[in-house]
Amino acid sequence: MGRLLPVHPFLLLLAAAAFAAVVRSAPVYGPDYLVDGNQLVDMQYHMGPVLSASPTNLYLIWYGRWDPAAQSVLRDFLASLSSTAAAPSPSVSDWWARTPRLYTDQTGANVTGAFVVAGEHSDAGYSHGTSLRRADVQSVIRSAVYAYPDPLPLDPYGGAYLVLTSPDVAMDEFCRAVCGFHYFTFASVVGVTVPYAWVGNSAAQCPGKCAFPFAAAGAEYGNGEVLRPPNGDVGVDGMVIVLGHELAEMATNPLVNAWYAGDTPTAPTEIADLCLGVYGDGGGAGVLVGNVSRAPDGTAYNVHGVNGRRFLLQWLWNPVRGACYGPNSTN
Numbered sequence: 001m002g003r004l005l006p007v008h009p010f011l012l013l014l015a016a017a018a019f020a021a022v023v024r025s026a027p028v029y030g031p032d033y034l035v036d037g038n039q040l041v042d043m044q045y046h047m048g049p050v051l052s053a054s055p056t057n058l059y060l061i062w063y064g065r066w067d068p069a070a071q072s073v074l075r076d077f078l079a080s081l082s083s084t085a086a087a088p089s090p091s092v093s094d095w096w097a098r099t100p101r102l103y104t105d106q107t108g109a110n111v112t113g114a115f116v117v118a119g120e121h122s123d124a125g126y127s128h129g130t131s132l133r134r135a136d137v138q139s140v141i142r143s144a145v146y147a148y149p150d151p152l153p154l155d156p157y158g159g160a161y162l163v164l165t166s167p168d169v170a171m172d173e174f175c176r177a178v179c180g181f182h183y184f185t186f187a188s189v190v191g192v193t194v195p196y197a198w199v200g201n202s203a204a205q206c207p208g209k210c211a212f213p214f215a216a217a218g219a220e221y222g223n224g225e226v227l228r229p230p231n232g233d234v235g236v237d238g239m240v241i242v243l244g245h246e247l248a249e250m251a252t253n254p255l256v257n258a259w260y261a262g263d264t265p266t267a268p269t270e271i272a273d274l275c276l277g278v279y280g281d282g283g284g285a286g287v288l289v290g291n292v293s294r295a296p297d298g299t300a301y302n303v304h305g306v307n308g309r310r311f312l313l314q315w316l317w318n319p320v321r322g323a324c325y326g327p328n329s330t331n
Ligand SMILES: *[C@@H]1O[C@H](CO)[C@@H](O)[C@H](O)[C@H]1NC(C)=O
Pocket: 097, 101, 102, 103, 104, 110, 320
């Protein structure tokens, strides 16, 4: 099993935070968690599969009441991931190709470079209420794949399910310890084992924690710069950051037995956890997000997407460089 050597105070904090968050979560923003990019991080492979199906079929479950403009931002983000997506550099697909795609499994398969949104389901009636527990996410997926009419396909071969909750939906530990998480379904609940992720819209609940840096992180974190969101929506642009985080970790550790650092799969430190809050060169110490670009309207971004979109995405642990990295780096 992996070991963090040398034991670094930031990583101890990170491990403690991950433990508090239970498992494989996007922790809430806290600059304490940042690594400086130069220390030893023991990212280890644990023999399990990576998400390699080409394409990998994404199934979206819109839980709660969703605004079509918000949905189109998230759809455009997902459509921007694939290597065939048309967007100027540095692009979302560069971000994917130059880090998650570099992780392989014991069969020699790389993380996929192709995604399609293969199905969508609207759960506008809040099938499991407006206050969810973690385990409810599997039940939400079960409801979607057994829905009548228009069930989502149950796709155990190349499928991954994304449960996206509207701003009025509460989740256990949301804001306190997590902004999103990924795991896999249990056959006893859903019928098959498939990877899934949950991401919530934090706009009304805790934007300073889960939509940072588009909202102030709070006095305890100093005077971190608040950036203007590239698609004009703090909650949704914040969801893009967390969704990117979860997709990168789900792809490299879909069954929680592939790529992570740390001693225990119940508190893995995954490839995005290591770079929380880092968006550009010079980021990673204290509250610095690093160098990012400004659009003519003053909004902040670091990558381009399809349909002329811009997005801000956090950097990821690059296995070749042994550092946090994003395609907007000049290094
Ligand atoms: C697959 O991963 C290996 C190891 O990191 C890397 O050298 C190779 O370029 C990757 N393949 C693609 C298509 O990205």
